[in-house]
Amino acid sequence: MRFKLFDSQAKAKEILEHNQPRLVRAGDKEICLLRSGESLFAFQNACSHMGENLHTGKVNYLNEIVCPLHTYRFNIKTGEEAQQRCGALKTYPITASSEGIFVEC
Numbered sequence: 001m002r003f004k005l006f007d008s009q010a011k012a013k014e015i016l017e018h019n020q021p022r023l024v025r026a027g028d029k030e031i032c033l034l035r036s037g038e039s040l041f042a043f044q045n046a047c048s049h050m051g052e053n054l055h056t057g058k059v060n061y062l063n064e065i066v067c068p069l070h071t072y073r074f075n076i077k078t079g080e081e082a083q084q085r086c087g088a089l090k091t092y093p094i095t096a097s098s099e100g101i102f103v104e105c
């Protein structure tokens, strides 16, 4: 399914601070949404290790989201954990059109 996040890229940039994760709900899914520079990323909010909320984590200098519970590190594009200590996060495509910015999940 496709869920509208923002009216425009400019609005996304205005609302989302650089590298500050945000929790969004799309249907029955909790998604961690992140703007890094001009790019938006979306992935499951529940850490694939033991389910901690990733939107309370930090983004490090390698553009990885660091889980606050056991500090596992996940690539924000691919969802892969840096040392393969657990499964990858499910990632969700972000699409843009004249109607707005959407997440596909």
Ligand code: FES
Pocket (backbone or CB within 6 Å): 047, 048, 049, 050, 051, 052, 067, 068, 069, 070, 071, 072
């Ligand atoms: S719950 Fe996220 S690293 Fe353990």
